[in-house]
Amino acid sequence: MAITFKKAPVVQEGDPITSAQHNALAQAFNDRILSGLGDCAWRIIYYMCGWMRQIRNPSFSGGGPIGLWPYADEWFRIYAYLDPRKTGAEWPVTPPGEEEGVNLNSPIGAFVFGNDRANLLAEDLRVADGNEILLWLPKPAGVFGPPETDEEFWLLAKYQRGAFDPVANAYFTPALRAAQEHEKIRYHPKLRYLKSYGGFLPTREECPMGCGDATADQPETRRFKVFFTPLPEAQRRRAEAGLEPLPVKNYSGFCPFGSPGATESDCNGASIAGIGYGKFWYRIYAWDENGNAVEIERLSTADYIEGPYKGGGVISHDQGEQLNQTLNYFIKNFRGSAAQRDSEDWDPELTSFDFEKFFSGQYFLAPALGRMDSNGGLDAIYPAFQIAAPAGGAGVPSGTKATKLESGATFHQIAGGFVLGGVFAAAAGLKAPVTIEVLANDAPVHTFDLTPDNQKNASSIRYFDQVPEAVKVSLRVASTADLAPGGRLHFEIAELWKMKPSVPDAYAVIRAASSRGGDGCNLDEDGIDLPSPRTISDAYFKTGCIVNPGAAGLATIGENSIVNNPIYEAMRQLIVDHGRLAQKDNLVGYEVANGKSVLYYKRYAYGLNNEAFDIFAGLGPSPDRIPNGEIKPGIQYVVKGGPIEYDGRLIQANQRFEGKFGAKAFTSHGGQVYELDGIRLVAPKQGTTNRWCLFFSLNGYRPVETSLWKEELYDNTIVLHQRAHTLTVELAGNGIFPPKRDLNDHFTLGQRHALISEAPPGYIYAKGINGRHSLEREAQRDFYRSCQIYQAPHEIESITAEPDDVVEVTLRGRLRHTDQAPDAIANDPTTWTFLDHERYRTDENAIMDYLRYRATGKHCKEASELYTATDQDGSPVIDPDTGEEIKVGYPFQIGDLGANNNVGVFGSDRPKGCCLPRSYFVRLVPEVYEDQNDDQDIEDAGVEVEPYCQMELYLRAICGGFVDEKTSLELCDTDSPLMDYTFQNLCFDAIGQKWLDILPEKLKPSPFGGHSPLPRT
Secondary structure, three states: OOOOOOOOOOOOOOOOOOHHHHHHHHHHHHHHHHHOHHHHHHHHHHHHHHHHOOOEOOEOOOOOOOOEOOOOOHHHHOHHHEOOOOOOOOOOOOOOOOOOOEOOOOHHHHHHHOEOOOOEOOHHHHHOOOOOOOOOEEOHHHOEEOOOOHHHHHHHHHHHHOEEEOOOOEEEOHHHHHHHHHHHOOOOOOOOOOEEEEEEEEEOOEOOOOOOOOOOOOOOOOOEEEEEEEOHHHHHHHHHOOOOOOOOEEEEEOOOOOOHHHOOOOEOEEEEOEEEEOOOEEEEEEEOOOOOEEEEEEEEOOOEEEOOOOEEEEEEEEEOOHHHHHHHHHHOOOOOOHHHHHOOOOOHHHHOOOHHHHHHOOOOOOOEEEEEOOOOOEEEOOOEEEEEOOHHHOOEOOOOEOEEOOOOOOOEEOOOOEEEEEEEEEEEEEOOOEEEEEEEOOEEEEEEEEOOOOOOEEEEEEEOOOOOEOOEEEEEEOOOEOEEEEEEEEEEEEEEEOOOOOHHHHHHHHHHHHOOOOOOOOOOOOOOOOOOOHHHHHHHHHHOOOOOOOOOOOOOOOOOOOOOOHHHHHHHHHHHOOEEEEOHHHEEEEEEEOOEEEEEEEOEHHHOOOOOEEOOEOOEOOOOOOOOOOOOOOOEEEEEOOOEEEOOEEEOOOOEEEOOOOOOOOEEOOOEEEEOOOOEOOOOOOOEOEOEEEEEEEEOOOOOOOOOOOOOOOHHHOOOOOHHHOOEOOOOOOOOOOOOHHHHHHHHOOOOOOOOOOOOHHHOOHHHOOOOOOOOHHHHHHHHHHOOOOOOOEEEEEEEOOOOOEEEEEEOOOOOOOOOOOOOEOOOHHHOHHHHHOOEOOHHHHHHHHHHHHHHOOOOOOOOOOEEOEOOOOOEOEOOOOOOEOEEOOOOOEOOOOOOEOHHHHOOOOOOOOOEEEEEEEEOOOOEOOOOOOOOOOOOOOOOOHHHHHHHHHHHHHHHHOEOHHHHHHOHHHOOOOOEOOHHHHHHHHHOOOOOOOOOHHHOOOOOOOOOOOOOO
């Protein structure tokens, strides 16, 4: 059967976005997710796990097992739903880096609290600490305070931007460092932090010799050729500036510390420990003598691209950029308060940080031109000019140019790669207003007035976001300057590195300018309730610096807790807006009615009856009553406690009704109104859809304290396990099956026995795994029925909640099941006797097995049915003594383990049935109300940026599941297998660049790309 997808529409640049265009794009994503092809839903959840794996340290004392790590997905199970706006709870409760505290090797732990091994300070110290990055200036009497005068703002900008000497390649750049320092958070290519799942990608060529670290239990680590190629545009820029061309940079990697290959340079180049992939830099790391990975070189992403590699398609991860996505999700909140955005007359032009102007112009906190002095110090250069009052008190004639204090020249030549960023002007003894002209190559580019105060003093700051680089700059009076004797006009120009800001730069400006300071005991400003973010950008454009009148620095990091950090909160919100996890203990019931599966879940995480831990917030109906005046069209409601009057009719308690367009209010006669269903399959007027899908992972168990398979040690510590690979011998290899090292590294991190395999359904049979069977013929067929590739997730039809602490999740169809299962199933585990004879594992019988186990203590089915033994021709094998067909059974349910498994090596310690479920929920891209016209009217829904953030995230997550036709055809003569897409290759094929832009091309945005369109929409 052919599978077709909605085609994303091609639109014309500059055209307004219509509801039909938006919905077609959303449907193009949703069709692919719901089809199962490419394992999109699975890959989206995997991508989210790249933020939050192992976010807390283990316990080495107390009540738990010694040294046992918390659940790998503990955060996703519980603390993802801890909403700091609904509770004052803190988490964790012990200091970061210590026992049970935040794991400083996790991405968000390192971002917030820092990491000593990476030489990364905590966020409050590296963004605005009052030392390198000043927000306030010293005042009289030894105190600090916010800048108040033009001169103080100009001085503060100097402190914040620092300097860069391109000749000596020396730099001190506080603002850029605040934006870029988190790029030090990087991980070995095998590790799963900050990665997408990837696929069969063009890879580095393997060196002839490995790392020389083979042991009896572990094979030798492979070594690879690594290189970086200069971009043609970078070479062109250097040629125009008269600089030598950039060389190709060659290395070999990534041998573990202590292995012979970690210090050898006999393959391609110097041995390196790893690469840090950031928005601005490739950071090259090598091992020091203590086993620390230290940065030895830095290559600009604007100058270099890694590869391009032509090695055969080997399964590998792609860089995910999850931290920069988090920063994008943080800054997009600075567009007006939630109440303002909910208003029908909200105008983001009036309330939002002016992202369009910010991203399309010169960055005013780019470093100034600097020069190394004879002592090795770096001095920022701000060329100064002046016009002095003529002798005798005559006025300065119009057209008079200012002269440089240093040389007496009337112009300054801006260096290559730098631009005229701004001008500071001050007057002393000025008796009347005067007009100043700024000239570039003798052509006026800006005009402003200096108006004296009562003391005949005046000052002004002007910044320029669109000025050519490498011009001759001069200043002149465009009207007569009436100066008192001894008076003068003084000017300084800011010669800034040519640079347009990126998302991390916007983060640094907004974070430092919006922080409320203090002790961090409450959630620091995250923009959600800020009514006037426009003041932040207005102050930046006016003064050229980060302005925070209320705080000298960021709120200090709390002693233990991470939840009050707004970047952590942006990460939390980004994940739960698009994905959820319900652990097995939340699943409490199952039935099949009218051909549809219905699942029952406890609403709150970890058994807590607390709205601050609501797993189904935004999926199910809100537990809060609906205030009068907030009935929305197309939403289903239920009345409780008494009657109400709505839209001209009386509605009794427990009756349901649908909101009508234009009818927002009701009259209560003792009744209250609640949402009935959280799912919206069709967009109502002024609204959007809220569609979600669901899939499961299943794990085995054995309830014995000394067992390897006990829940605390096995089920609770693994994520997204592929049951069809459990204990397969085909990954690590044995005497019969050769090893598949790349798959074993990717799926199991190199395990000798495949206890855990993070592989999506599409890779169940990758490179022939599970293809050669030790199972009998009919058992093989059952294995294929059980373990199908590209299993489609289940779309949810409705989510209701009665009683309030349990939600009822009805699917649009039925879970995958055997043909032995009855057509209707009651929610009563004691009646599910047919499970004892199910021939193979399915989602349905696993969930029912689990619920029966919890309800009755009867273990999940752990042995197969009996199968007829067959010979090589497929004919039954007959017992010569009895004349009957020989029957064969297996000590595992078909589909619970790999087809060729080594469960026998564990003796009696083998798992019970693979039935412990995790339920993963993925949000589909919202569609808007479509009224069949392109006119903007009151019934239309405003499209905000969130769906576009979602689609960019999903595109990064899923692209590795699809074939890169262009690269595959280019390498077809090398006998390479088909290649899958990397995000950069996908963007390059689609739009000719490495990433998506944050602004239209005509506005010439930053070359570093973004993660959604303009985030103020």
